[in-house]
Amino acid sequence: MAFIEIENLMFSYPHAKEHALNGVNLTVDEGEICLLIGKSGSGKSTLLRLLKHEIAPYGQQSGEIKINTENIGFVNQNVESNIVMDTVQGELAFAPQNLGKSKREIALKLAETASYFNLGNIFNEKTDCLSGGEKQIVSLASVFTVPTDLLVLDEPVSQLDPIAADDFINVITRLNREQGTTILISSHRTENILPLADKAAVMENGKIIFCGTPVETARFLMETNHEMKLAMPQYTQVLDGNPVRFSSAKKAAAHLKFKRMPEYAKNGNALSVKGLCFTYKRGLPDVFFKLDYTAESGKINAVIGANGSGKTTFLKCLCKILKCYAGRVKMSGKAVYMPQNVQTLFVKDTVFEEVGNAELLEKFGLAALSQSNPFDLSGGEAQRLALAKIMSAECDILLLDEPTKSVDAPFAAEFAQMLRKLADGGKTVILVTHDLEFAARYADNAAFLFNGKIAAADSVKKIFSSLDTYTTSLSKLTGGKAVSVDEIEVMRRE
Numbered sequence: 001m002a003f004i005e006i007e008n009l010m011f012s013y014p015h016a017k018e019h020a021l022n023g024v025n026l027t028v029d030e031g032e033i034c035l036l037i038g039k040s041g042s043g044k045s046t047l048l049r050l051l052k053h054e055i056a057p058y059g060q061q062s063g064e065i066k067i068n069t070e071n072i073g074f075v076n077q078n079v080e081s082n083i084v085m086d087t088v089q090g091e092l093a094f095a096p097q098n099l100g101k102s103k104r105e106i107a108l109k110l111a112e113t114a115s116y117f118n119l120g121n122i123f124n125e126k127t128d129c130l131s132g133g134e135k136q137i138v139s140l141a142s143v144f145t146v147p148t149d150l151l152v153l154d155e156p157v158s159q160l161d162p163i164a165a166d167d168f169i170n171v172i173t174r175l176n177r178e179q180g181t182t183i184l185i186s187s188h189r190t191e192n193i194l195p196l197a198d199k200a201a202v203m204e205n206g207k208i209i210f211c212g213t214p215v216e217t218a219r220f221l222m223e224t225n226h227e228m229k230l231a232m233p234q235y236t237q238v239l240d241g242n243p244v245r246f247s248s249a250k251k252a253a254a255h256l257k258f259k260r261m262p263e264y265a266k267n268g269n270a271l272s273v274k275g276l277c278f279t280y281k282r283g284l285p286d287v288f289f290k291l292d293y294t295a296e297s298g299k300i301n302a303v304i305g306a307n308g309s310g311k312t313t314f315l316k317c318l319c320k321i322l323k324c325y326a327g328r329v330k331m332s333g334k335a336v337y338m339p340q341n342v343q344t345l346f347v348k349d350t351v352f353e354e355v356g357n358a359e360l361l362e363k364f365g366l367a368a369l370s371q372s373n374p375f376d377l378s379g380g381e382a383q384r385l386a387l388a389k390i391m392s393a394e395c396d397i398l399l400l401d402e403p404t405k406s407v408d409a410p411f412a413a414e415f416a417q418m419l420r421k422l423a424d425g426g427k428t429v430i431l432v433t434h435d436l437e438f439a440a441r442y443a444d445n446a447a448f449l450f451n452g453k454i455a456a457a458d459s460v461k462k463i464f465s466s467l468d469t470y471t472t473s474l475s476k477l478t479g480g481k482a483v484s485v486d487e488i489e490v491m492r493r494e
Contacts, residue, residue, distance in 0.1 A: 002066075003030035003182050004051070004150070009063035011046060013376070018368075020046045020059070022206035028184060028199075030068070033176055035193055036186040037217070037231055038203030039408040040380025041365075044186040045077065047203070048154050051184070069150050073143035077155035077186075077379040077406055080341055082139035083127050088119060091127060091138055095146045109145050117141040117171065129280070131308045136160060140168065144175070151175070153185040155379060157192070158405045159340070161306045161434045163470060166192050188380075188408050189435070191233035191473055194218075195245040202228060218242040230409035234437060234474045234485050246473065253477050257489040264444070264459035269332075270297035270397055270428035271318065276327035278317055287313050288452045290327070295397075295430050297332065298423050302439040302460065303432040304470075305449035311432035312340055314449060315399050318430070333396025333428075340401040342386035346374035355388050363418075364388040365411065379406035387415065391422075398422070400431040404438050416442035440464045440472045441484035 004027065011021040021043050028034045036044045050056050050065060052074045076082050085091040092113055096106045114123050119141060122134060130138065136159045143151065151172065157165035169192045175181045187193055194200060200217040202210045210220045219242050221229040229237060235249040236242050238256070243249045276291040287310045295301040305311050316322040318329055319337040339345070348354045352361065352370040361367045364384045369377065374385055383406045390398065398419075404412045412435075419429050419442065433439050439446055440460050447457035448470075456463060464471045465480030475483040482488050 002027040003032070003068045004028040004184070005064070005066040006047075007064045007066075009047070009050070009061075009065060011050065011057075011059055011061045013057065013059045016059075019206050021050075024063070024203075024206070024208055026201060026208055026211065028182060030182055031176065031180045032198040033173065033183045033185070033193075033196060035190065035197040035200040035214070036184070036203060037190065037200060037228055038186075039228065039410060040384065040406070041369075041378055042203040043206040044203055045154050045378045048074070048152050048184065048186060051150075051152055067150065071147045071149040072152060073146070073148035073150070074152045075140055075143055075154065075156055077158060078343070080135070080343075082142075083135055086126055086128065088123050088125050088127060088130070088138050091142050092119075092145055095142060099146060113141050113145050116144070118167075131312060134308055137164065137168065137307075148181060151181050151183045151185075153183065153187075155187055155406055156185065157187060157189055158379070159307075159402065159434070161470075162192075162436055164307050165189065165434075169193050169196065188231060188406065188412075190231050191437075194233065202226070204228075214244045215242065218244050227410040228408070230413055234472065235477050238474075238485055238488050246477070249473075249477055256478065256482075258478075258482055259487050259489055261461070261487055264461065267296040267298050269294045271295040271332065271335075271430065272330045273318070274328055274330075276317060276324055276329070278313065278322060278324045286452055288317070288324070288327075291453050293447060293454050293457070295428055296445065297428050298426050299444040300419055300423050300429045300431070300442060302443035302446040303430065303449055304434075304436065304439060304446055304463075305432075306470075307434075309449045310452065311449055312401050315401050315430070315432055319399055331397065334394070335397040335399055336390055336393045336395040337399040338386055338390045338401060338403065340405070342382050343375065345386050345389055346382075349373060351377070351385055354385060355392055357388075357392055360388050360392055380408060380411070383407050384411065391418065395427075397428045397430065400429065402433055402435075403431055404433065404435045412438055436464070436470070436472050437484070440475070441486060 006024055006026045009021050009024040012019045038044050052072045085094055092110050093106055096109050114120055173196050176183055194214045197214050200214050201208045218232050218236050222242050236244055239249055239252045243252055273293040276288050278288045279286045303311055317324050319335050350371050351366055354374055361370055423429055443460050446460045446463040448455045464475050464483040472483050
């Protein structure tokens with residue numbers, strides 16, 4: 001018997017016209033890592049939540065779900081909803097305390113978990129002072145404070161920088177390898193998990209349309225020209241044989257040919273920062289000290305950096321949500337800000353009321369959800385709604401905090417084209433992002449935030465080709481000759 005066996009699973013939310021799940025069939029053997037791939041709204045989150053009855057959504061359900069364990073750990077894609085305590089220590093202690101563990105047992109488990117996830121430096125911090133990525137790591141770590149045979153993860157790396165995402169994936173694969181933990185994970189970022197998975201399933205319109213090994217799934221998406229091929233690692237998209245492992249891609253990359261790209265042309269500045277200094281509390285170390293930054297008018301300006309480097313704080317300082325104690329921000333025109341937690345933007349009862357523009361809802365793929373409550377949307381759908389609401393505002397500068405978090409690769413490409421049209425029309429975009437592949441392909445320039453200052457700023461080509469580890473997979477593969485698929489001539493043998 002399979003460890004997880006799902007047969008003809010149907011599910012519909014109350015008052016919904018269509019099924020969220022429409023005949024899902026899936027088997028996962030004990031000890032396997034299974035990756036779910038699909039567009040936002042394809043049913044991934046609904047399927048994962050139905051695996052744990054305590055958090056299963058309310059609605060009409062039929063079919064069968066058989067799971068050979070009751071020890072199921074679950075991490076939601078909305079990191080804010082995962083955090084229940086006001087300190088990191090309290091968050092990690094919450095589950096074992098509720099199981100009635102002794103103080104000695106709890107102390108030992110906290111020491112083990114904090115060490116395993118490298119949380120020692122934030123162990124005594126308040127959770128509301130953590131960055132989005134740090135909160136995600138804490139919520140993930142808290143799952144492992146109790147016995148877990150099945151680990152269900154819904155977009156667990158969406159708020160992690162590439163290095164932290166790799167570290168986390170290494171942790172769960174180690175748990176899989178050393179303890180036999182079965183893992184079912186959905187992710188729009190596949191480059192770090194696809195090579196390690198045993199199988200990958202593609203969801204579309206509430207069904208699993210293909211399930212196979214990672215290589216089989218990649219070939220299915222590429223050969224059928226399925227739009228989810230954009231979710232594959234960039235080297236998988238451009239190389240013959242569609243390798244999913246970097247080591248295999250390295251061997252196959254010798255025949256790559258590169259395009260001559262136009263030279264980067266600078267524009268005038270729409271925003272300039274001089275000598276910016278900020279701290280959250282007097283006596284604490286400065287988050288920024290004498291930081292200088294410029295954003296070019298009519299360009300997509302990316303800001304990159306590790307979790308906790310201050311990217312979100314930086315955006316809040318730019319739009320004066322946070323008050324700096326020194327320095328100045330000079331801005332040409334009106335700015336609008338989209339936070340990382342997009343649900344804070346929602347104040348109406350329906351999706352349509354939030355935007356008030358049917359054409360914009362259609363453009364963002366939300367027309368069918370116009371009468372839904374914004375808080376009933378999936379993570380990707382909520383992100384789309386927030387983007388639509390931001391785009392509807394009259395402004396000159398868009399300040400976007402992780403705008404591609406939880407959105408699928410096809411929509412990320414569509415959204416990039418929307419940003420390009422805005423930039424070409426004279427708007428200025430400043431986005432902070434962990435999605436290096438998105439930044440390298442669609443942004444014009446990038447600034448690397450580190451240690452309270454901008455360590456370097458230049459065109460995306462110069463920035464990413466100068467980096468060895470904190471860069472795109474193609475830059476690593478080609479030694480910086482190409483940082484995105486747009487720079488490569490795709491050569492396919494007949």
